[in-house]
Amino acid sequence: MEKQKLVVIGAVAAGTKAASKAKRNNPDLDIKVFTKERYISYAGCGLPYYIGGVIKEKQEILVRSPEDFRNNQGIGVFTEHEVKKINVSEKKVIVEDLKSGNVQEFPYDKLIIATGASPIVPPLENIGLANIFTLRSVSDALTIRELLDSGKVKKAVVVGGGFIGLETAENLKYRGIEVTIVELMPHILPPFDEEIALYAQNHMVDMGVNILTGEKVTGFEGIDGKVSAVKTSAGDIEADMVILSIGVRPNTAVAVEAGIETGAAGAIKVNKYMETNIKDIYAAGDCAENTNLVTGKPVWYPMGSTSNKTGRIAGHNAALVKQDESMKDSLEGVLGTTIVRLFEINAAKTGLSERDAIREGYDIETVLVPGNDKAHYFPGNKRIITKLIVDRSTRKVLGAQIVGEGAADKPIDTIAAAITLGAKVSDLAKLDLAYAPPFSMAMSTTILSANVMMNKLTGRIETVKSGDVYKGLEDGSINILDVREEGEFFISAIPGSTNIPLNEIEARAGEIDKSKETIILVCKLGERAYSSYLKLKKLGFKNLRVLEGGTCAYPYELI
Amino acid sequence: MEKYINARGLQCPGPIVELFKVAKASDSGDLITIEVTDSGFKKDLAAWCKKTGNELVSIVEEEGVIKAVVKKG
Numbered sequence: 001m002e003k004q005k006l007v008v009i010g011a012v013a014a015g016t017k018a019a020s021k022a023k024r025n026n027p028d029l030d031i032k033v034f035t036k037e038r039y040i041s042y043a044g045c046g047l048p049y050y051i052g053g054v055i056k057e058k059q060e061i062l063v064r065s066p067e068d069f070r071n072n073q074g075i076g077v078f079t080e081h082e083v084k085k086i087n088v089s090e091k092k093v094i095v096e097d098l099k100s101g102n103v104q105e106f107p108y109d110k111l112i113i114a115t116g117a118s119p120i121v122p123p124l125e126n127i128g129l130a131n132i133f134t135l136r137s138v139s140d141a142l143t144i145r146e147l148l149d150s151g152k153v154k155k156a157v158v159v160g161g162g163f164i165g166l167e168t169a170e171n172l173k174y175r176g177i178e179v180t181i182v183e184l185m186p187h188i189l190p191p192f193d194e195e196i197a198l199y200a201q202n203h204m205v206d207m208g209v210n211i212l213t214g215e216k217v218t219g220f221e222g223i224d225g226k227v228s229a230v231k232t233s234a235g236d237i238e239a240d241m242v243i244l245s246i247g248v249r250p251n252t253a254v255a256v257e258a259g260i261e262t263g264a265a266g267a268i269k270v271n272k273y274m275e276t277n278i279k280d281i282y283a284a285g286d287c288a289e290n291t292n293l294v295t296g297k298p299v300w301y302p303m304g305s306t307s308n309k310t311g312r313i314a315g316h317n318a319a320l321v322k323q324d325e326s327m328k329d330s331l332e333g334v335l336g337t338t339i340v341r342l343f344e345i346n347a348a349k350t351g352l353s354e355r356d357a358i359r360e361g362y363d364i365e366t367v368l369v370p371g372n373d374k375a376h377y378f379p380g381n382k383r384i385i386t387k388l389i390v391d392r393s394t395r396k397v398l399g400a401q402i403v404g405e406g407a408a409d410k411p412i413d414t415i416a417a418a419i420t421l422g423a424k425v426s427d428l429a430k431l432d433l434a435y436a437p438p439f440s441m442a443m444s445t446t447i448l449s450a451n452v453m454m455n456k457l458t459g460r461i462e463t464v465k466s467g468d469v470y471k472g473l474e475d476g477s478i479n480i481l482d483v484r485e486e487g488e489f490f491i492s493a494i495p496g497s498t499n500i501p502l503n504e505i506e507a508r509a510g511e512i513d514k515s516k517e518t519i520i521l522v523c524k525l526g527e528r529a530y531s532s533y534l535k536l537k538k539l540g541f542k543n544l545r546v547l548e549g550g551t552c553a554y555p556y557e558l559i
Numbered sequence: 560m561e562k563y564i565n566a567r568g569l570q571c572p573g574p575i576v577e578l579f580k581v582a583k584a585s586d587s588g589d590l591i592t593i594e595v596t597d598s599g600f601k602k603d604l605a606a607w608c609k610k611t612g613n614e615l616v617s618i619v620e621e622e623g624v625i626k627a628v629v630k631k632g
Contacts, residue, residue, distance in 0.1 A: 376570060377570070379623060484572065485572055485576040485579075486576075486579065487572065487575050487576040487577075487578070487579025487580065487607075488572045488575060488576060490579060490607075490610065491575065491603055491606045491607050491610060492606060524571075524572065
């Protein structure tokens with residue numbers, strides 16, 4: 001009997017994962033992988049660290065070579081071979097060898113599309129100048145690294161403050177280059193909520209990165225064909241290198257031409273088995289859409305973690321000899337869990353942001369809670385700030401964000417697992433988590449923030465968000481009472497606030513200005529403000545609010 | 560006059576609050592030595608000096624103990 005043929009288009013994360021999984025499950029398959037790129041199976045997410053020199057050798061980012069696949073697994077990988085057309089009715093792909101120009105047809109029984117995504121390059125004035133790059137492929141990284149190693153780059157501009165842009169900015173800064181980030185949105189890390197994103201933004205500014213937000217790049221200027229300046233809505237910025245990290249688009253042209261349906265953000269529509277609308281054709285990785293596990297709606301999260309999963313599922317299902325439902329592997333959905341290190345802080349996110357949740361029509365409650373990643377008395381303990389977003393009616397956890405100097409990976413993964421299993425905030429508060437002083441607080445940050453959320457949901461505490469305090473300062477409608485010690489207040493405080501330390505609050509309650517509607521209680525973390533809230537409430541004060549996260553999570557100006 | 564504060568083992572904001580109190584009761588030219596184990600102190604100290612105009616004479620960190628000497632301005 002003739003061997004069953006599997007063709008895979010694309011050979012980075014999802015494509016190579018799919019091919020490997022299919023071969024492992026069904027060694028009799030004849031598998032051919034086509035990619036128009038020269039390099040395969042590379043660590044795309046590692047590229048910013050390669051240009052920074054943290055990852056020293058090119059070989060380290062190339063996970064596996066075509067020879068590895070051929071010799072060890074019997075999978076044929078054809079680099080610099082572009083699939084020009086999928087002939088659905090005859091089950092063939094038409095492939096051009098980009099080096100020789102030869103065009104050949106290859107038949108398939110099953111086809112997996114893993115064509116990935118490409119960086120957006122907007123049609124701006126003089127975009128074709130030399131030394132304007134995107135950072136997506138190994139070839140991009142090699143060219144950028146070579147230019148940096150030549151020592152000719154003194155000033156760089158990064159367009160776009162998403163993960164790749166920020167990681168690139170960090171790596172360039174570590175190489176001694178003056179870096180400016182230009183972001184169109186009001187803050188960097190656009191998928192994060194404002195107070196978390198601004199915390200990260202303030203840190204990057206402290207580390208010496210220039211950041212322009214709410215500004216637009218309009219074009220470029222050059223000398224001798226090389227970029228010399230970036231034109232923006234805030235004026236020209238000198239630059240001898242530009243990194244465009246505006247975002248990516250799914251590569252779907254070949255699929256669309258073949259009649260394969262696309263959905264969210266133009267990515268290929270797939271069901272939970274990674275099947276497209278056309279029989280025997282699967283899609284996986286960055287070219288395919290995903291389902292958000294919280295909302296159940298189609299989304300597009302082009303991420304390495306998800307690409308590997310969907311590639312594995314597509315490989316598993318395409319390799320099945322019998323298409324029996326019960327044998328199929330599937331993915332119900334993803335949370336868009338992400339994490340990034342920016343100099344000395346970490347920022348992580350899972351599930352819905354506050355903004356997403358409101359847009360989806362949820363009635364939500366949020367908290368912002370500082371804590372330590374280890375026992376507060378254990379050397380090396382560092383702060384992290386946890387934001388939880390909870391559905392008020394079902395009390396289910398919808399999302400979380402974590403930022404700070406401390407370890408953010410463990411708590412975000414804990415919460416991601418909890419959301420995946422449908423946890424309510426009360427479940428989160430009662431999790432039996434590992435504790436010893438070098439690893440956690442006795443009540444971990446996750447449990448602590450869940451408890452604060454429970455207090456809020458049950459009306460034990462009323463709070464206010466930093467953003468609302470900031471807005472209130474502008475219109476003068478609020479009265480801010482800082483209950484920290486005089487020495488702390490003196491060093492830095494919210495403009496316009498007055499100081500009565502917690503231990504004097506009852507004796508000096510008469511000094512509190514009652515003319516304004518709301519009294520905002522402020523301390524460093526929120527704990528002393530909560531104590532003063534309870535004391536003042538007992539004294540008959542009304543309209544009290546505790547500033548969530550205290551001054552340590554307040555991302556606006558302190559004086 | 561020379562003054563000494565042992566703020567070892569105190570968590571933030573303990574050390575800066577102690578320094579603030581002692582400095583308040585000191586005269587211009589007085590030297591205050593403070594020993595602290597909380598790593599967050601350095602940032603607070605820099606901000607405090609900037610704001611008060613007090614001079615940071617020296618700061619050394621040995622085996623987890625930060626020893627700072629400030630001169631009241």
